[in-house]
Amino acid sequence: MGASQPGGPSLPQERRLVTAIPGPKSTELMNRRNAAVPRGVSTTLPVFVTQAGGGVVVDVDGNSLIDFGSGIAVTSVGNSAEGVVRRASEQLQRFTHTCFMVTPYESYVAVAEQLNELTPGDHDKRTALFNSGAEAVENAIKIARAHTKRPAVVVFDHGYHGRTNLTMALTAKNMPYKESFGPFAPEVYRVPVAYPYRWLTGAKNCAEEAAAQAIDAITKQIGAHNVAAVVIEPILGEGGFIEPAKGFLPRIVEFCRENGIVFVADEIQTGFCRTGQWFACEDEGIVPDLITTAKGIAGGLPLAAVTGRAEIMDSAHAGGLGGTYGGNPVACAAALGAIETMRALDLNGAARRIGEIMLGRLGAMSEKFAEIGDVRGRGAMIAIELVEPGSKEPNPELAGALAKACHAQGLVVLTAGTYGNVLRFLPPLVIPEDLLVEGLDLLEQAFAATV
Structure with a gap:
């Protein structure tokens, strides 16, 4: 789409994959990281970021990923908000x-x-x-x-x-x-x-x-x-x-x-x-x-x-x-x-709008995929709990597989939950609506390919 993030520097707000995830430069840096940083400091998605803002993060290989994590709810105003x-x-x-x-x-x-x-x-x-x-x-x-x-x-x-x-x-x-x-x-x-x-x-x-x-x-x-x-x-x-x-x-x-x-x-x-x-x-x-x-x-x-x-x-x-x-x-x-x-920017209003979109789409997905046991949250703090179909038995393996599938397609998602069976979504409150919808499309595709 090419638009810049609200209140921030010019950074195309689009998903763009030019290599596999992670790409060769990120892989090289990950090898350096493993030699220098203890294993106790874990990494969710091994891509090394060079720019970020609005609803995207851009890695050293030139991939632009949709951000549904916000650094675990930190960059609500974007990673490079002008103010x-x-x-x-x-x-x-x-x-x-x-x-x-x-x-x-x-x-x-x-x-x-x-x-x-x-x-x-x-x-x-x-x-x-x-x-x-x-x-x-x-x-x-x-x-x-x-x-x-x-x-x-x-x-x-x-x-x-x-x-x-x-x-x-x-x-x-x-x-x-x-x-x-x-x-x-x-x-x-x-x-x-x-x-x-x-x-x-x-x-x-x-x-x-x-x-x-x-x-x-x-x-x-x-x-x-x-x-x-x-x-x-x-x-x-x-x-x-x-x-x-x-x-x-x-x-x-x-x-x-x-x-x-x-x-x-x-x-x-x-x-x-x-x-x-x-x-x-x-x-x-x-x-x-x-x-x-x-x-x-x-x-x-x-x-x-x-x-x-x-x-x-x-x-x-x-x-x-x-x-x-x-x-x-x-x-x-x-x-x-x-x-x-x-x-x-009335980011309270933006969060409520994000919640409306996400809850609507995820609710519809729950009708299609019996593995979604619960859809919950408010505003831009939304989650789905994954279970074995026909029960409430936690399904952490599916949560991990879905997260991996999303990452491979350029969507940053996080897992959570005492049982490890929750996908949580924390998009920046300044994410463009078309990117939000595209991210949900990718999630639904990951479901269709995984379950």
Whole structure:
């Protein structure tokens, strides 16, 4: 089609395959990578990128691939959005670092102000900036413990919160995130989540029964008076894009309020327009005490945040929060450019439109292919759960085969799920509609050729 990406440099928005995937130059680089980088750092698709933007990534062999991954929900505004590049470049010319804890700068404050305004609730808020999602979650727990003077943290089945020692303890899935890396941090407890597709008594009963089970476990096995924080993703990401049954989250929030427990919404994958709202918890009117963000905040630069009620955020003593690189000035400038882009292009509206298209097409595919057990998600955070036909038995082999088939045809897709049987789709919110449709065409062709 030849059009450039919205708000970015001129980069043809088209799928173009000139070699097999991966091509010879990517293969050569992969050999170098394997000799220099440990195997623990895995690679989903072994193509080496030279340019990216809008809805495409271009590799060293000249192949242009449709991007349904966004660097795992990071480049929502595109990989080279004009506002992000401009602001970050201007900051690079001025200075790269001073450490906000030594000599501060305005952009950190400006990002905090934006987050205090954008996150749910009109109460007085404070924001602290960090480097990664895992770091944000760890600091949210530090803050909650300082505020409540309690030790315990409650998380949920199928949840994912990071790869550091504490966040591995919070994360549900063993392989690849936890296997052989223990022992893990103590005082972490896991309770049921309302997973409609797999709830034994059916989706209709899911919210009420799951909430009752979770609350019973907290009160009987932990003691609500011992719990500092309940931490949950409003849509569970790595667990398979599980959207808890309606009513479940509000009941958990109510329980937290009744018992002085800090409710933490982990919006690291769901935040910043990804689900068609600034934050996914807004869907049921939930106002978290603390909210963690990262990924989509800064257009690809490393930045994360904890935002929350001022009286909770101020519980940590002076010097208790921070880090050398937290709120780096270049990343802060990029974040301001990303938020500016989200507002200017109405990326919430764009995400909702992407969701309409994807859910319609995937729903139609589920009528054709019995291996699609569930189609779910909101906005530009959509997934299909793959099963053995006629059952709900997870089918991770098919998920892997479909991903491989899509990759070979120039479509970047990701797998997920506790059982490894979910294909998840996270296109950039600026992807041209014809590329989105072409990507769905390729997915349907992969199904027809694989099942």
